[in-house]
Amino acid sequence: MNAVVAPSSSPILSVRRLRVQFPLRRGWPWSAPSLLRAVEEVNFDLAPGETLGIVGESGCGKSTLARTLVGLQRVTSGGIIFNGRPLQNLDEEGWRAVRRDIQMVFQDPLASLDPRMTVGEIVAEPLRSLYPEVGAVERDRRVAQWLERVGLSASHRNRYPHEFSGGQCQRIGIARALVVQPRLLICDEPVSALDVSVQAQIINLLRDLQKEFGLSMLFIAHDLSVVRLISHRVLVMYLGRIMEQGPRETLFAQPLHPYTKALMAAVPGQHLGDRALVARGEIPSPLNPPLGCVFTTRCPIADPLCTRQLPPLKSLARGRAVACHFVGG
Secondary structure, three states: OOOOOOOOOOOOEEEEEEEEEEEOOOOOOOOOOOOEEEEEEEEEEEEEEEEEEEEEEOOHHHHHHHHOOOOOOOOOEEEEOOEEEEEOHHHHHHHHOOOOEEEEEEOOOOOOOOOOOOOOHHHHHHHHHHOOOHHOOOOOHHHHHHHOOOOOOOHHHHHHHHOHHHHHHHHHHHHHHHOOOOHHHHHHHEOOOOOOOHHHHHHHHHHHHHHHHHOEEEEEEOOOOHHHHHOEEEEEEEEEEEEEEEEEHHHHHOOOHHHHHHHHHOOOOOHHHHHHHOOOOOOOOOOOOOOOOOOOOOOOOOOHHHHHOOOOOOEOOHHHHOOOOOOOO
């Protein structure tokens, strides 16, 4: 399956040949549905206490992957193993138990908070749902503790989301996710809607919380500079598939896939020189992906082989993996 194993004998999360497809009907009601291939043959492991950054342009399947890993989207095929337990076939009750250990921070900090609920009610909601045995006094204590821990005040508990800035709302979202003390935190573009200075504050907060509680994290973003700050390893996606993955410093110092090089070339200060390749044009539709390599329509070095044959994700030295006919023999 060509999965790259994280530096641990017992990964907390293993994803194997994961596919997420959406049948869409176009034209006459009786016509055969088309398949939108949002996630295709994704493989990776996540070690305890590790952060895996997932990057790629809009439409590459990052958010669909995140929603699938927390049970908000059904798996088409493949496997998800969390702490030794398969997740892909869980029913609603099964996912309720798993969500004690897997939580998510969403992209839009304000839209992800119910405007009709106070901050205290928002942060307490996971405890009410997932730990009904926790009494009201203890629940209030934990809410106050986590509001303080993310840099807010316990006195804010009676305010409503519209009374806070974007950065403060994201802190509330982080407190809501961590109040149940999960083992895995999935962050879907958690800083993309924030100012640069606020982004740094949220990144530093997440790093501190990870060190304190031993959190494992999946950090999804399109901004490579943000991913470089927080990730131990990086996975690059394009049109639902993995193009490259490897340790952060190695991947940033020597990107191998033409798509990764194009992404790096857009980051100020990378100075890739002759290795900088430009990806021209738009991402093809996942309803009609290229027959061979999915990047072939934008790749400046593609040849006829690339249009006919899909390159496998090849494991290389030092924890690297790349899906390109021109890399790794």
